[in-house]
Amino acid sequence: xxxxxxxxxxxxxxxxxxxxxxxxxxxxxxxxxxxxxxxxxxxxxxxxxxxxxxxxxxxxxxxxxxxxxxxxxxxxxxxxxxxxxxxxxxxxxxxxxxxxxxxxxxxxxxxxxxxxxxxxxxxxxxxxxxxxxxxxxxxxxxxxxxxxxxxxxxxxxxxxxxxxxxxxxxxxxxxxxxxxxxxxxxxxxxxxxxxxxxxxxxxxxxxxxxxxxxxxxxxxxxxxxxxxxxxxxxxxxxxxxxxxxxxxxxxxxxxxxxxxxxxxxxxxxxxxxxxxxxxxxxxxxxxxxxxxxxxxxxxxxxxxxxxxxxxxxxxxxxxxxxxxxxx
Numbered sequence: 082x083x084x085x086x087x088x089x090x091x092x093x094x095x096x097x098x099x100x101x102x103x104x105x106x107x108x109x110x111x112x113x114x115x116x117x118x119x120x121x122x123x124x125x126x127x128x129x130x131x132x133x134x135x136x137x138x139x140x141x142x143x144x145x146x147x148x149x150x151x152x153x154x155x156x157x158x159x160x161x162x163x164x165x166x167x168x169x170x171x172x173x174x175x176x177x178x179x180x181x182x183x184x185x186x187x188x189x190x191x192x193x194x195x196x197x198x199x200x201x202x203x204x205x206x207x208x209x210x211x212x213x214x215x216x217x218x219x220x221x222x223x224x225x226x227x228x229x230x231x232x233x234x235x236x237x238x239x240x241x242x243x244x245x246x247x248x249x250x251x252x253x254x255x256x257x258x259x260x261x262x263x264x265x266x267x268x269x270x271x272x273x274x275x276x277x278x279x280x281x282x283x284x285x286x287x288x289x290x291x292x293x294x295x296x297x298x299x300x301x302x303x304x305x306x307x308x309x310x311x312x313x314x315x316x317x318x319x320x321x322x323x324x325x326x327x328x329x330x331x332x333x334x335x336x337x338x339x340x341x342x343x344x345x346x347x348x349x350x351x352x353x354x355x356x357x358x359x360x361x362x363x364x365x366x367x368x369x370x371x372x373x374x375x376x377x378x379x380x381x382x383x384x385x386x387x388x389x390x391x392x393x394x395x396x397x398x399x400x401x402x403x404x405x406x407x408x
Contacts, residue, residue, distance in 0.1 A: 135179070136177075136179075136213055137213055137215075137236070137398055137400065138236055138238065138337070138376060138397065138398075139234065139236035139376070139378055139397075139398065139399070139400040140177060140211060140213050140400055141330075141337075142330060142337055142338075142339040142376045142378075143172070143339070143378070143400070144160075144162065145305075145328055145329070145330055145339055146164075146173070146296065146300075146328070147162045147163075147164055147173060149296070149299075149300055149303070149305065150164070150166060150296055150299060150300075151163055151164035151165065151166070151173060152164075152165075156193075156197075158178065158179075158180075159176050159177055159178045159179075159193070160176070160177040161176060161197045161198070162174065162175050162176070162177060162211075163197070163198055163201070163202070165201075165202065166292060166295070166296065167289065167292040167293065167296070168202040168204040168205045169204055169205065169206075169207070169285065169288070169289055170289060170292070170293070171207045171209045171404060172209060172211075172402070174198050174202065174205045174207075174209065175194075175198075175209035175210060175211055176190065176193055176194055176197070176198075176209075176210050176211070177210075177211035177212075177213060178190075178210060178211065178212055178213065179213045179214070180212075180214065181212055181214050181218035181219070181401075182210070182212070182218070182220075182221055182224060182403070183221060184221040184222065184223060185221075185223070186221065186224075187221070187223040187224055187227055190210055191208065191227075194208055194209075194210075206407035206408065207404065207405060207406060207407050208229070208404070208405040209402065209403070209404045209405075210402070210403040210404075211400065211401070211402055211403075212400075212401040212402070212403065213400070213401075214401065215398050217233070217399075217401070218231070218401055220403070224403065227405065228405045228406075228408075229403045229404065229405045230403070230404055230405070231401065231402070231403055232401070232402040232403075232404060233380075233381055233399045233400075233401060233402075234378045234379065234380065234381070234399060234400045234401075234402065235378070235379055235380070235381040235386065235396050235399055236376065236377075236378050236396070236397045236398060236399060236400060237376070237377040237378070237379065237386070237389050237390070237394035237395060237396050237397070238374055238375065238376055238377075238394065238395060238397055239363060239374070239375040239376075239377070239392065239393050239394045239395070240373065240374055240375075241367045241373070243393040243394070243395065244363055244367065244392065244393045245391070245392055245393045246360075247357070247360045251311075251357055254313055254314055255311050255312065255313050255322070255354070255357070256311070256312050257309070257310075257311055257312075257357070257358070257361040258309065258310050258311075258312055259307050259308075259309055259365070260307070260308045260309060260310050260324070262294065262297060262298035262301050262308055263294070263295065263298040265308070265310070265321075266291070266294040266295070266298060268310075268321045269290075269294055269308060269310070269321065269324050270287060270290045270291055270294055271321075272310075272321045272322075272323075272324055272344065272346050273290050273324075273342060273344055274286060274287050274290060275346055275347060276344035276345060276346060276347065277344070278347070293342075294308075297326055297328070297341070300328055305328050305329050306326060306327050306328030306329055306338065306370070307326065307327060307328075307365070307370075308324065308325070308326045309324060309325055309326070309327070309358065309361065309362050309365070310322075310323065310324040310358075311323040311324070311354055311357060311358050311361075313349070320346075321346070322345065322346045322348075322349040322354060323343075323344065323345040323346065323349065323354045323355060323357075323358045324342075324344060324358070325340055325341060325342055325343040325344070325358060325359075325362060326340065326341035326342060327339070327340055327341070327362050327365070327366050327370070327375070328341065329370060329372060336371070336372055336373030336374055337372065337373070337374045337375075337376060338366050338370060338372040338374070338375050338376065339375075339376045339377075339378075340362070340375065340376065340377045340378075343355065343358070343359065343377075343385070345358075355385065355388050356388050356391065356392070359388060359389065359392050360392060363375055363392060375394075377389050377394055378400065381399070
């Protein structure tokens with residue numbers, strides 16, 4: 082699911098020395114409670130590192146997660162991607178094609194989805210097809226008539242040479258932390274639900290988010306990455322105000338890492354906290370995880386892209402998604 086969050090670049094950036102001292106494991110924050118809204122308080126890099134296994138960089142790093150605990154099966158003209166532990170996750174249960182659909186493909190693609198995903202997972206009532214092509218595909222009339230929408234996701238990449246170091250210090254009210262999953266998972270889920278309020282049905286979205294955090298906790302235990310947060314001190318209690326994940330590619334020595342679910346609590350937006358979080362996590366990715374390329378995938382119309390580009394990210398080729406909500 083692509084988040085369309087509203088965030089603006091602020092003045093609150095992290096000082097390099099402050100970050101290096103902050104990048105350490107801390108105690109669990111399972112007792113943290115999210116505040117409610119009423120509280121006061123790539124350029125050409127994509128070409129250089131993509132298609133090492135026939136897939137573009139965006140899709141290749143997207144499959145980091147399905148390859149960890151799901152199924153990625155080569156069917157010849159498409160990949161079957163299935164995540165049995167989270168069947169309502171659209172982009173954990175889809176078919177990925179390396180060509181754009183033509184008129185007449187709808188019936189076959191729908192039959193394949195039913196056979197390979199829906200028949201085994203009745204909860205997977207959505208329909209989702211990835212398209213790994215460079216140019217924007219045209220949506221055939223039969224797909225449009227069936228209720229499909231074409232979504233674009235911009236793939237942004239960052240190397241250490243591109244990275245723009247922060248120039249300011251994080252105010253003392255906030256601390257950057259490598260979170261302890263699963264102890265901190267409930268706080269992260271609460272923060273994500275608040276950040277996405279109004280976009281999704283809250284109960285179903287919470288179940289989805291809880292399943293995702295269970296996946297990320299397993300990946301963290303396996304040494305594949307971490308979940309990070311900015312924590313504020315409010316009236317003597319610790320509040321998670323922003324968070325995201327960064328996980329490494331499965332391929333040894335590949336050096337690619339993929340961001341996940343960058344979000345800021347609505348009551349704490351427009352203070353530069355998203356920028357601060359991204360800076361801190363990028364430093365952790367380069368210095369602590371030894372990554373060479375950091376990958377971010379975002380809605381091209383989301384103003385948050387301005388934040389990523391201010392850090393040094395560059396846009397590369399987009400990924401394309403055909404999706405239809407459950408009926």
